[in-house]
Amino acid sequence: MRAQMENDLRLESSLWVGNKRYLAVLTGWHLKWTEADKKNRDKKAVSVPVAEVVGVEEGRVEILPHKSVEDTDRDFTVFYVKRSSSRSSSGLLWRLGRTQFTCPSRVLRDQWTRHIRTALKTHSPLRPHRLMVFINPFGGKKKGRQIYHSQVAPLFELAGISSHVIVTERANQARDHLLKKDLTGFDGVVCVGGDGMFSELLHGVIGRTQQEAGLCENDPAVTLQQCPLHIGIIPAGSTDCVCYATVGVIDPVTSALHIVIGDSQPLDVCSVHYGPGQVKYSVSLVGYGFYGDVLAESEKHRWMGPFRYDYSGAVVFLSNRSYRGTVQYLPADPLMSSPRDKTRCLSGCGVCSKSTEKLFTNSSDEGSLYSSYSGPFSNESEDDWVSVDGRFKCVSLTCMSSSCAKSPLGLSPSAHLADGTGDLILVWDTNPLGFLTYLYRHTTSQDQFDLPFVEVHRVKAVRFSLASEGEEAEDNGGLNIGMDGEDGGYNGSTSRAGSKQNLATRPEGQTKTSKDKTLNPFMCGLCCRKAPTASVWNCDGEILPFPKIFCKIHGQLVRLYARGIEDGASLKDCAEERLECNRTCSLPR
Ligand SMILES: Nc1ncnc2c1ncn2[C@@H]1O[C@H](COP(=O)(O)OP(=O)(O)OP(=O)(O)O)[C@@H](O)[C@H]1O
């Protein structure tokens, strides 16, 4: 059947590109053209997977930066994905490649365009035909509209995608639209903005899917239904962490091309249950302590634009806070992978593919992806939970590496996009220099987990609650100085929650005295106020002012128009220094 289709689509002709003659061959999977010299010996050859052909047009056509069409009888123009490596990021930049072919006759030209279009339909079933696009005109540097109209819309038009564009007028408009309005006929939704806009789409798409399935998303016991609508991200925000961690570059053209060719990347999602029966979703960071405080501080300075995070980071760092609490987690299967295994989740990741088989019972059947998910944990008991009690600088949970321009390897460099787990990072209270070392290592290829006051666990679920008032009063608000070890390092232990050996594992050396305070050069008056006893949660850039939460990772709950990070030159540098590639398939597909 497949061979028959392959044969029907096959086309082979001698065509001209400029003033050179080429042998052009279209099979079901590739379009290849090979330069032929006078003796017909092969010279230069270009091969483009059909899956990466963007479109074909009659005549001599140009799209970017401006559209121009010369309507000639014997010419056709093929547009496709062309890679160029970029040293400043971890992935590869994609550009629109273009080749103009001249045929000996109009009949042959029409045969070529027809065959290429049929091949696209046959081999790229996930290419979108209709998209709903939400533009946040105020995200990042406020260039969302311009980015969409100049760099993205022409590509959508070339690929024959019809888009319904909504420029938002208020926060949560995109989310509400997805929850309430008619979405019939749309293949996917796209946001032009930052992580906050992505989060709106995430909530809208997940909420809508559960509504339609008659499921109560607020109930932590419910196994959520996979979302059929794909999400595309055109980066135009401040951090653009989700885009960076799933594509490897912050580049609107690259992201638009991933959408156009219908790439599909499953993504783990963490549901965060808080307050009286409420839920939020996160893919990049559920963070308490430092990251919560930075977000709360940065919201006061939105007018600064993307710089607000640097400013607030410095303010919060200088205030040197830490918080007491109890963290409980359900460990993931250690045989599958580990956050310290120094691998990296790249396009075609083997760990994620193995997880697909585990997460979905009939993974060989594509249609079953949305129906037979077995849930993040069905067999575990209370005895499987591990409980940790102490004073923390920050507690972070991330479903993916959360790499971004500031931290090219991310919060957890070996985390996976679609393995059904998250990485829980506990940074125990330490002195300012120690914590600065931890933060600084995010910006380099040094291992931020190789510090005595940091631990990381691959998990399926997490609970957090504040210390009781008595415990908190006992050791509130102190400061240390000096590097790790005796003064601030962690030497606590953990216990199984269910085994009731429990808790009280406060790291030694963290008793705060007034003498410590007088020694601290970072005080600058900021700490003279009584330190707050509770922080807030940062849920992908949104503040959750409820300390007590329950988080559960839902493997591959949504799908993005992306394919994970492609191995680029700069990534190779990282790999040589510290990380090994665990990709199982070679690209392009
Ligand atoms: N028209 C609008 N007016 C005000 N706020 C909006 C509007 N449209 C969307 N928003 C909200 O603005 C918030 C921030 O937007 P966005 O994420 O696009 O940019 P950012 O905050 O600069 O980037 P990042 O989230 O990557 O740091 C989002 O949470 C979104 O809910």
Ligand SMILES: CCCCCCCCCCCCC/C=C/[C@@H](O)[C@H](CO)NC(C)=O
């Ligand atoms: C001395 C240098 C210190 C530099 C510290 C760099 C630490 C970078 C860590 C970045 C983690 C980003 C995680 C992403 C979070 C997003 O969900 C969220 C929304 O955009 N962004 C923020 C900043 O909260």
Ligand SMILES: [Ca+2]
């Ligand atoms: Ca994951």
